[in-house]
Amino acid sequence: MENIISVKNLSKSYGSHQVLNEISFDFAPGQIIGLLGPNGSGKSSLIKILTGLIHDYSGEVLIDGEIPGPSTKAKVAYLPEKSYLADWMRAIDAIRYIADFYGDFDMDKALKMLDVFQLNPKQKIKSMSKGMQEKLQLILVMCRNAKLYILDEPLGGVDPAARAFILDTIMKNHPEGSTMLISTHLIHDVESIFDHALMIGQGKVLKNSNVQEIYDEGKTLEDVFKEVFQYAWQIG
């Protein structure tokens, strides 16, 4: 089976600052992967490359066997860290917009989820709280039947009480066989859902391992994260 994500010798720098340095990894489809690292470790740059937002990198990146472009964008459902919807839109306009461009978008499911999340379809984005906007963006992403879901810090701006609800929404709504790449620094809240962990820092892959193997060693993901990044900062 073809890897859903394949990265070989990927490097990316901003001027003299190198954020990714010759990193390589492959992921088979059907897993939930945690992309872990502290702020500034290159997670967002890696995600931007995988989603086709950044093109000026060196190395090879393939999504389902293709270089990131319009075709891979149709297969990837991406939740950025930022709020990206236009102020003038109402919730229903945002749903129609996504439905217009992505053939895999489930409109009925989105309308039901609006109801579950207690969001008014006619409410304008600009009058929504940050939390409401995040819920709406989550609906837009999770109502697609995508091959690959890339979620950049989905729990970043959410209070601890809402985190379980959001994780539950993510877990219940991704299609079987799809792959999820979730970037986070809140490992404690999410480690139970990951099949695989990719830790990056200082532009390098510092750990790429199956979560079960970590548990078999009698450790938690959080323990490993602390070990890895303590070491990473020491060598820096």
Place this chain on the structure above:
Amino acid sequence: MLGKLVKNEIKASAHTMSFIYIAALVTIGIMLLAYLVDVMWLSALATLALMFIALISLVVTFIGIIVNFSKTLYGPQGYLSFTLPVSSRALLASKAIVAFFWMIISYVISLALLVGVYMYATSMVGEDNIEMIKMLIQMFSSLPSEAAIRQYLILLAFTFFIQIAFLVAELFFSITFANTRILQKLGGFAPIVVFFVIFIIGQVCNFLLTSHVPIIVSPTDNGLTLGFTQSMLDAGNFSMGISGYLFQLVATIGLFVATEWLMEHKVNIK
């Protein structure tokens, strides 16, 4: 996909643009009402307001196009635009088509309002508008043939469209270039600086080509003919130098290609 992009682009930009046209409609309504009930001061006030709207509509359109292009591509909304399953070319084309559409609408409305206000004002002081229209028609009837008149008007419209397309291309290139990593450090000044540099280069090239490369279109009995005479006087009345417009056409294509390349390879979304 281009059709969907254009549809959504019109929806998005209509929120910025439509209020100026609504303001124009309301003012026309007030003006007509004032005329019907014969309230002179209200009619005068509405006439002034219409003139103001006619002028401001172009500025509003210009600013609206800039803001919409910047926000939807290089602001947070860029995360949505650039992850749509469409090419950068389609994304750029949809924005250019819609910007062009709004510019044309604004110019036409602006011109119509100014002509309307002028005719209203002159009729108020007792001048005959019909005579003025007759004079205009007479001016065009001095062209050698009906085919020449028709083709000349098409050429005029075409040159007008080229100038608008060139302006849109200059704007889009400037904003995109300013959002590459190398110029982002300059902040909000970058697009302004890039625009004025390109604008000045464009004007200089246009002037030099128009004055030194004599490609002239002249009306004849058989319609318009192309000539390469050295002097506009030799070419006769209604002759038009088109080398500047040809330059603008080529430059427009070049700027759009460069913008697409920058979007594809160099743009850095914040």
